[in-house]
Amino acid sequence: MGTSPQDVSVGFIGLGIMGEAMAGHLQAAGHPLHVSTRTKAKADRLLAKGANWHDGPGKLAAASDVVITMVGYPSDVEEVYLGKDGLVPHAKAGAVLIDMTTSSPNLAVRIAAEGAKRGVAVLDAPVSGGDVGAREARLSIMVGGDAAAFERVRTIFGTMGKTIMHQGGPGAGQHTKMANQIVIASTIVGVCEGLAYAKKTGLDPAKVLENIGGGAAGGFQLNVLGARMLKGDFGPGFYVHHFIKDLGIALDEAERHQIPLPGLAQAKGLFEKLAANGGRELGTQGLFTLYAG
């Protein structure tokens, strides 16, 4: 693999809101870009700027030095990597495959092991920072897998993110992302409950937010998502159904490691209730509607 972007072709699978922005940064940096995605129309803008289309992961892998995936669910990750037409069976020798989907640590370990059998490095590298972080190339990227492979693609991560850390072997990136989602799960419950209490005891919740937002209660969830709750802006920065998927993975892993996490379990139940009440496609701040709908 060469050292200038022109010499390193990158394949990208999964062109949702975040994936398209991330692939766009790689293309702008000069990497020959190869794309494949379930809905071809989502690739139109990148194709117009010279990206190469492939029908399926296998053909894309055969043309790419590095492949990045940003798909939906662990079942999608498994199919894209290990399926008959998957990346692992068709990757070039010496390729680095990077799954940036938030997915199961356990699956990441399994895929890395399958890759190793074929001499292909597979990293798990989920992100946080949402659509804005993806657009502005300011994502936090949490990486697990072979340290030498991480060093080889560090500049590629740098094209998409800002806080980029190797957290350990295969699965460590996913575990780090799970820790992030576990903190957020109970925090957002606290924010909803505090603001619902303020509203229902007759206070002006926006004034309360101003009074408490700079102190020990302050943080991204209160100051950014809390403000959206109070404006009634429940549009998706991050989908409720994706968050439920993440919390389910976290809870499975916590059980597997025998770590009792009652806050996480309760938060997951509240988000499931929200989804059952028609909130699947809301942003996570939509949890406020359960309390003060």
Next chain:
Amino acid sequence: MGTSPQDVSVGFIGLGIMGEAMAGHLQAAGHPLHVSTRTKAKADRLLAKGANWHDGPGKLAAASDVVITMVGYPSDVEEVYLGKDGLVPHAKAGAVLIDMTTSSPNLAVRIAAEGAKRGVAVLDAPVSGGDVGAREARLSIMVGGDAAAFERVRTIFGTMGKTIMHQGGPGAGQHTKMANQIVIASTIVGVCEGLAYAKKTGLDPAKVLENIGGGAAGGFQLNVLGARMLKGDFGPGFYVHHFIKDLGIALDEAERHQIPLPGLAQAKGLFEKLAANGGRELGTQGLFTLYAG
């Protein structure tokens, strides 16, 4: 009441870590200071700088234009304000009494009503910001009660704090503080659970904190108290037993207003378990010991 500090005598009851620092700012600003506290030794430093000692709230009230209280529990507040030797029966005509203890909103309403019968304004004005905020005169102060009385003592609040807001009638300051504690309660559960997960899945929790602290999980509880958890520093910034008192008040009020707050209820149970396990005198970040002790 005059307009320069020398013309406005201030009484202060409750010279704990925070109270002593707050009273010291008032004395330094030039207010004649009157003090009374259960343990007289706690007044020594202020008396050495010229404060006047009084045996009990009644005598202190008779000498003060403004009285500030910073005591422990609602039962202490009730005794100091409404007891036979209390502030309300002995306050000067036109005095303003300010309870800065975190206490019951309901009790604040009752005390304000008793004060009104005697022409004495009583404000509830709990704070956040802890010992550091008190020392540096950077407290957030959340005020409930008569708006005109609030304006009369605004400069006195300004001597002790930074973000000072009138939130509504009697009890509104306490309700605002409850909203603050409700947000914190579940947030700290999330922080403990995320870091415990990181530790028990074999990650380096300090590296995880660095990777996630600047993103959507970030905030005072993760970035400041989370870091203390990982260092094993469980010393009190804010005592577990005081936090349990606050959460009990919040839960009572939530029930009275028929606001179901499952996150708060669960967090209170976890802190009670911590207290039962010998953690009463730890700081709130000591909750981490329940998960990864």
